[in-house]
Amino acid sequence: MTRLIARGRRLRPLVSTDSDAYKRRPLRHRLKIAARLLGAAVILVVAPLALRPYLTQNFGVIATGRAYRSSQPTTRLPEMIREHHLASILNLRGGTPAESWYVDEVRNARAGGVDFYDLPLSAVRRPSRRELLFLIDALASAPPPLLIHCRAGADRTGLATVVYNLYVLGLPPEKAMEGFTVLHGHFPILGPQHLHEPIDEYAAWLKAQGLEHEPSRFRGWVRDEYRAPDPSKDPRPITPGARFPV
Template identity: 30%
Template sequence: MFKTLHRRVKDLERRLNIPTGRDLSDPEDRRRATWHFHLMDHAFLRVLWTNFYPVTDGVYRSNQPSPQRLHRYAKLGIKTVLNLRGNTPLSYYLFEKEACAKLGMELIDIKFAARSLPTPESLIALEQVFRTIPKPFVMHCKSGADRAGFASALYLMMIEGRPVDEAARQLHWRFIHLKSTDTGVLDHFLRFYAREHARSGIALMDWVRNGYDRDEVTRSFRDWQAGKWSAQP
């Protein structure tokens, strides 16, 4: 059902084909960017729904913030925004970059996906960001459900040494994360690592550097979906 709904939404977006403005200093481009942000990036859904929650002391998660919401975050004392959608010259990023500059907030970009696993290099880069990012900070993706939840779980494991079963609670339906869809591959990353840790006691980043095979974990997710994969070590 969710795959069908997602496909229909994408088909509608392609038919609408609203262009994104590229230059916010140009009034016409800014108008295009505003329409694109609200209709194509679904900002109208996020006016009241923020998916904003604390992860741990000085660390928050949310969906894509608008400039107005970034202003509220700045008033809360948040210094840094970690954008998990990457540096893409589309409406949402242009508005976010402009607002952060005006508010004196640091914007850090790193690209993760909701339906596919990161490379070892991306995970190592994320850990480095986590170790150096000025706090308080908020991390976000588009909906604040999948990438933000995955990164929140990784923060708890990488930086605070929390156990995987505790960290995995960041991927939960209350954040609108659905384990039964393709985004469940993020849960399976944690599930797979938990099995490896139970076998050998290997630390997360040691496993990422020396044992993690993205293709193998992805294949095992398909096996898990088919009921052919065991979490037992």
Template identity: 30%
Template sequence: MFKTLKRGFKRFERGEVGQFGNDVSTPRTRRLAMWHFHLFDHAFLRGIWTNLYEIAPCVWRSNQPSPARIKRYARMGIKTILSLRGDKDLSFMLLEKQACAEHGITLITTNKAAARGALSGKDYVELIDLLASIPKPFLIHCKSGADRAGLASALYLLHCEGASIKEAKKMLSLRFMHLKSTKTGILDHILDLYEADLKADGPIPIRDWFETRYDIEKARTFKTMRSFP
């Protein structure tokens, strides 16, 4: 029954509602993209829960914003948005690009973030350097605003604001709908490894740690709470 419904849902997605291509410039294609955005990117849920939070003066985090929210963010004074979802010709990105262009917001995209896996030290260094280069005020977001945005926020606080590891780890918490007991707990594990080296060997900047001490294989040894006996 579930598989039948899933196949039907996929056919519906590939049908007219998915036929906007990479163009949202006409009323019809924009309407279809909005349908896709709400149904298949779960934007209808984010209309209730925005996960918006100011992590530092003029630096915000949230989940995937809608065009209406981007308009509000422009009124708040946000000049740049960093999307951690990569640059894809999908409804969420097409609508975000259009809205940012309409409201004079610079949109930056990167795929140097993952919610359920450990990336290379080089990838994390590139993300840290990108975060440090963005002029304020700016917004960081992923899809849910819980995991990738949480780690990016923690890295920003550690590198750019001189925050303690204790403060940075608060960016990965249930308050933002981050669940440590699932596969996304690997992000907590990475920060735990950094914290362990701080306790053992003394202060080392997070960027330097990723360059010289971070062990991706050790990071990938993480097991979810559900896997424990």
């Protein structure tokens, strides 16, 4: 029911409180406010995690005294070598002699008497069989303490941490997967989710076969069962050293 009220010389309709339009307007307004507040809360939580790899060293302990993870060490590498008594470094980022960070890292590792392993991986595609076998063998042969890093220390370093958990520490897949964590800036969307596929498929294979995880079983599965276009064979033994003369 609508009444007319006078304001000056004009008459304005006054909507009664039982009007559907009146009831809907405040609800829409409250929902908009709630959505904005929720969006702001998500930004406040996610933004620091997403930016952490680029604003800090993104350093983490995988196994105390045995393995660590970080983003690109840059100028802090000599300090990290001394502080953590590093014996080896695994670089997953790639790099060439045309990039100063790569040259500095190789030279700092050499000056510190640290073995340098060079294994470029993609952060957004499924790893090949050869890449996974090289990663397993590098993690198994690199003398501890080992530092693993890529550019941000989030995705490729997350995969290497998971594989370290599986093969070196012998953790089951569900526990090993904790190496992928938002606390180090890993968000499995827009590509990095493909890095989960080998571990998810291995866990599904174990369940289908009624088997328990064993480190040697994982490596055998990668070589013989993993779905990949490259051949099922062992790669050449991995040795420390840069891919380019520096």
